[in-house]
Amino acid sequence: MADHNGKDNGNGEAPVLDISGLRLSYYTRAGEIPAVMDFDLTIAKGESVGLVGESGCGKSTVANGIMRYMGKNGGIVGGTIKFQGRDMAEMSEEEVRRVRGKDIAMIYQEPMAALNPSLTIAAQLMEVPMIHEEVSEEEAFQRAYDMLSAVHIPDPKRLMDSYPHQVSGGQQQRVVIAMALLSRPALLLLDEPTTALDVTVEAGIVELIAELSKESGTSLLYISHNLGLMLEVCDRICVMYSGEVVEEGHISSIFSWPKHPYTHGLFGCIPLPHADKNARPLNAIKGQLPLPHQRPKGCYFGPRCEFFQTGRCDSDHIPMEEVFTDDDDAHRVRCLRWNEIDHDEARTVETTRDPIEVGDTVLEVDNMRKYYEVKESTLAAMVSGGSVRQVKANESISFDAGEGETVAIVGESGCGKSTFAKVLMGLETATEGEVRLDGTDLGSIEVKKRTPEQLASLQMVFQNPNDTLNPSHSIGYQIGRVIKRFGIESDPAKIQERVHKLLDTVKLPRDFVNRKPRQLSGGQKQRVGIARAFAGNPKTVIADEPISALDVSVAAAVTELLMDIQREHRTTLLFISHDLSAVRYLADRIVVMYLGQIMERGTTDEVFAPPYHPYTEALLSAVPIADPEVEKRRIVLEGNLPSPLDPPKGCPFSTRCQRKVGSICDDEPPPVQLDGDDHSIACHIPLDELREVEPVITIPDRDLEAPAAPQA
Amino acid sequence: MSQLILRRVGMMILIMLVVALLLFLMNEGDPRLIARSVLGPYAQDQQLDAWIAQHGYDRPIMVRYFDWIGRVLSGDLGDSIIYKRPVNEIFWDRLGNTGILAGVTFVVMVVVALTLGVLAGMKEGSAQDRVISVFSITTTSIPEYASAVLLAWIFVFGLGWLPGTSAMTGGFNVVELILPVMVLTLYGFGYVARMTRASMAEVMTNHYIRTAMLKGLPYRHIIMKHALRNALIAPFTVIMLQINWLLSGVVVTEFAFGYKGFGALLLEAALRRDIFVIEACGLAAVFVAVFTQTIGDLGYTYLNPRIRFK
Numbered sequence A: 001m002a003d004h005n006g007k008d009n010g011n012g013e014a015p016v017l018d019i020s021g022l023r024l025s026y027y028t029r030a031g032e033i034p035a036v037m038d039f040d041l042t043i044a045k046g047e048s049v050g051l052v053g054e055s056g057c058g059k060s061t062v063a064n065g066i067m068r069y070m071g072k073n074g075g076i077v078g079g080t081i082k083f084q085g086r087d088m089a090e091m092s093e094e095e096v097r098r099v100r101g102k103d104i105a106m107i108y109q110e111p112m113a114a115l116n117p118s119l120t121i122a123a124q125l126m127e128v129p130m131i132h133e134e135v136s137e138e139e140a141f142q143r144a145y146d147m148l149s150a151v152h153i154p155d156p157k158r159l160m161d162s163y164p165h166q167v168s169g170g171q172q173q174r175v176v177i178a179m180a181l182l183s184r185p186a187l188l189l190l191d192e193p194t195t196a197l198d199v200t201v202e203a204g205i206v207e208l209i210a211e212l213s214k215e216s217g218t219s220l221l222y223i224s225h226n227l228g229l230m231l232e233v234c235d236r237i238c239v240m241y242s243g244e245v246v247e248e249g250h251i252s253s254i255f256s257w258p259k260h261p262y263t264h265g266l267f268g269c270i271p272l273p274h275a276d277k278n279a280r281p282l283n284a285i286k287g288q289l290p291l292p293h294q295r296p297k298g299c300y301f302g303p304r305c306e307f308f309q310t311g312r313c314d315s316d317h318i319p320m321e322e323v324f325t326d327d328d329d330a331h332r333v334r335c336l337r338w339n340e341i342d343h344d345e346a347r348t349v350e351t352t353r354d355p356i357e358v359g360d361t362v363l364e365v366d367n368m369r370k371y372y373e374v375k376e377s378t379l380a381a382m383v384s385g386g387s388v389r390q391v392k393a394n395e396s397i398s399f400d401a402g403e404g405e406t407v408a409i410v411g412e413s414g415c416g417k418s419t420f421a422k423v424l425m426g427l428e429t430a431t432e433g434e435v436r437l438d439g440t441d442l443g444s445i446e447v448k449k450r451t452p453e454q455l456a457s458l459q460m461v462f463q464n465p466n467d468t469l470n471p472s473h474s475i476g477y478q479i480g481r482v483i484k485r486f487g488i489e490s491d492p493a494k495i496q497e498r499v500h501k502l503l504d505t506v507k508l509p510r511d512f513v514n515r516k517p518r519q520l521s522g523g524q525k526q527r528v529g530i531a532r533a534f535a536g537n538p539k540t541v542i543a544d545e546p547i548s549a550l551d552v553s554v555a556a557a558v559t560e561l562l563m564d565i566q567r568e569h570r571t572t573l574l575f576i577s578h579d580l581s582a583v584r585y586l587a588d589r590i591v592v593m594y595l596g597q598i599m600e601r602g603t604t605d606e607v608f609a610p611p612y613h614p615y616t617e618a619l620l621s622a623v624p625i626a627d628p629e630v631e632k633r634r635i636v637l638e639g640n641l642p643s644p645l646d647p648p649k650g651c652p653f654s655t656r657c658q659r660k661v662g663s664i665c666d667d668e669p670p671p672v673q674l675d676g677d678d679h680s681i682a683c684h685i686p687l688d689e690l691r692e693v694e695p696v697i698t699i700p701d702r703d704l705e706a707p708a709a710p711q712a
Numbered sequence B: 001m002s003q004l005i006l007r008r009v010g011m012m013i014l015i016m017l018v019v020a021l022l023l024f025l026m027n028e029g030d031p032r033l034i035a036r037s038v039l040g041p042y043a044q045d046q047q048l049d050a051w052i053a054q055h056g057y058d059r060p061i062m063v064r065y066f067d068w069i070g071r072v073l074s075g076d077l078g079d080s081i082i083y084k085r086p087v088n089e090i091f092w093d094r095l096g097n098t099g100i101l102a103g104v105t106f107v108v109m110v111v112v113a114l115t116l117g118v119l120a121g122m123k124e125g126s127a128q129d130r131v132i133s134v135f136s137i138t139t140t141s142i143p144e145y146a147s148a149v150l151l152a153w154i155f156v157f158g159l160g161w162l163p164g165t166s167a168m169t170g171g172f173n174v175v176e177l178i179l180p181v182m183v184l185t186l187y188g189f190g191y192v193a194r195m196t197r198a199s200m201a202e203v204m205t206n207h208y209i210r211t212a213m214l215k216g217l218p219y220r221h222i223i224m225k226h227a228l229r230n231a232l233i234a235p236f237t238v239i240m241l242q243i244n245w246l247l248s249g250v251v252v253t254e255f256a257f258g259y260k261g262f263g264a265l266l267l268e269a270a271l272r273r274d275i276f277v278i279e280a281c282g283l284a285a286v287f288v289a290v291f292t293q294t295i296g297d298l299g300y301t302y303l304n305p306r307i308r309f310k
């Protein structure tokens, strides 16, 4: 995909987009917020450029600036945005309107929010050509129909009459893409287009965007915080930090020889396949992104940089410099010391840790089932009498976890992960089977009937810390309350002391006790969530997507923190996630679920190597990996997850399976096949055949500490 | 949807029956009081008893209630005590007059309120928004009788453009409607306008409006096709409730301008205990209230596909 056809517009053709010296500001009561400073970017025809950086560094602001859509309080302060040679800043409102949606289109993160809930999909698609090209209604309908077919929507006619809430998230995003591509734009801006989607769905969408844009020669500006995704979709990449580009170049060059300490830091934060939680732990970037109006003098990254030199890095604003490598004439970096720093040497000072020894079994899940009853209120259902249907949210779940062990439960939305967590926490009770914690069955005891010890011994860290922290109480009060409720301490002074200790543990300053949740950043809130979960010395902690709402650097810090505490307390950790990279890094054992059933179960090494369950195989292929040397076999699944209300009769994966053997998959539930002690795969394909499958990911041998030669 | 309509209509009938019962108990609970108001203050006790027996008022109250319901359903509203004529002969005429006044006011008011609300809400915080908001708050806080006097003073005595009463003595005359409609609109539009404004302003912050903007649609098109429908969902119910309010506001206004409507009739009947007229007016008022509420709910569901296709 990364064909370097648009090399720095040196091939004579004028670039589609040429931004230089762009400055964008918001105006608030607190004064001017210079969100983007001195931003340069060129995109050639058909080129795909990525924009990465931490949350708040100004990525969306750039995209909105290009569209000249900055809201009521934002505006272009300086510089030029030349689109096809014309300066957007100097166009009239009417001219800008004609460019929007016709020549430049945009795709956003939340497809559901981007579509109008009270207009049919047809109406929302058809208006684009009807307004921009004044085509007739029939023509517009035909184009919308064709475009929906082009984005691989199975039944476009039916979809066109639907309202947005009637279709799945993946299909909504396809509709948004179809809408953006309807008028064959010259430039497509994508702001985190797949972040809200499941990984296997994401893989399909990413491929679709690449295919369609290649066909029509559309240039792409891809905004994402996911470096792995960037590697798959972009020709060039710009790393943004605090409103400016700090490093840019071709994908291969940036990924093989990142020069800026920040870029380096970002790579250190993501769990690449060769990272190891003991031998090569993640390395979070210390500190935080400065607010736009509080940038330090000199290098904005200075306060967080390991290579900071007083007197040099904090005097003048740092200019971009060319980096000369044999591969790339467009690699530029904004660091005074890029030439002096030896990142490999710096890497040797890293810490290593001893593996945790797994103790006795703490948690046993034995044939647990959870069925929900859903009442149907359609007339047909009432007439036929079948007005109650069952949703099998969890079907025969069995596994166990030892003291100090990390077991990951992996799967996409609707696979039953959260239901499982709810049963464990007592928010729901199991329909059948047992969930034993230290021998007592908790599966049938509701949370209200659990003893304080039982409550304390099983705690949870949630995906979104905002949902669980009470906005009107201070942090100290909220942690203290948990300590009191679990009967750990009752004396106020002792409680206070313990709250302080917990804050130390999660590496938050002690004076945070008086703060309210809204005064904390996302990562800090998640730390409070962790402190609260560990307040009662739990034996087992369930972490439900604890890092997926966080920025890479914060996620790395929170991941490491979680493991440090686990090590110290010998806690059993149930890590629920859809992100196989994080799971590979963290987990000792993995349970792969699909539509409420366990597809595969085994140690991390077993799950990540053949024999694979076909679903695990697809999942592995779908997860983008930010390492150009890792080779990956591409498997893109067709279709969407079936509704849990109406699951396939035989194998749950049969509607999307790439290795489906035939009607047996549709009709009969697959047998659970054992490969070794604890590695099981539920599939009709014999194990021997599955063993023949080639690995999805090939990791080059990295025993040599020196960087391997880049692939040309 | 049809199931929902059935359920709503059933609900409506039930509410009507309950309210009718209350109305009945209040007015006809004590047969002696009825006999007294029919026969006058000087009637003897035996006369009252005879009247009660003769008209079947000695039967149990529930029997009388259903009997009454049956008669009302068959179109017999009883006789007016004051006019000594069947209520039917006066009532429908008056209701029709009020219907005209309320109908015209309603249309004018909704158009004014929605237009101003949308204009204010689509650019929240702009000068246009502030002017409209202040105006609509001010007018709502002036009661009808005050604005009736004020407007009469301007248009009747000051400018001499409009007649001061609306008794329609020379037959129906549109010009005589203008003042009452103005008074009612002025008092009533503010609430709906503010509601529309808030709803519109909220809709304008939605991501799908951004999508529409970045699709390059003309502003008018965005407002008309993308914003309006969603913005009108919330005010719709309020608009329907406004009809109830109109009925009560009408009483004062009709009185002020001598308009021969249902409100004036009700006022007169209440002051003089004209039982069957009160009952007829009460039933009509309740019917309008319940009916508009039902339409409001159904309309809300219809406008909002997220509820419609659950």
Ligand SMILES: Nc1ncnc2c1ncn2[C@@H]1O[C@H](COP(=O)(O)OP(=O)(O)OP(=O)(O)O)[C@@H](O)[C@H]1O
Pocket (backbone or CB within 6 Å): A026, A027, A028, A033, A035, A053, A054, A055, A056, A057, A058, A059, A060, A061, A062, A071, A073, A074, A225, A291, A292
């Ligand atoms: N409407 C606004 N008014 C004031 N400040 C704003 C506004 N929108 C964004 N900002 C500020 O501008 C800076 C850049 O924000 P922007 O949304 O472009 O970041 P981003 O890189 O897209 O982040 P994310 O990854 O979270 O989407 C941030 O400091 C943000 O707080």
Ligand code: SF4
Pocket (backbone or CB within 6 Å): A260, A261, A262, A299, A300, A301, A302, A303, A305, A306, A307, A308, A309, A313, A318, A334, A335, A336, A337, A338
């Ligand atoms: S200029 Fe200095 S502070 Fe900035 S990134 Fe380079 S070494 Fe670090």
Ligand code: SF4
Pocket (backbone or CB within 6 Å): A613, A614, A615, A651, A652, A653, A654, A655, A657, A658, A659, A660, A661, A662, A665, A670, A682, A683, A684, A685
């Ligand atoms: S049983 Fe059939 S459908 Fe299911 S995973 Fe195996 S091959 Fe695929």
Ligand SMILES: [Mg+2]
Pocket (backbone or CB within 6 Å): A059, A060, A061, A191
């Ligand atoms: Mg953003």
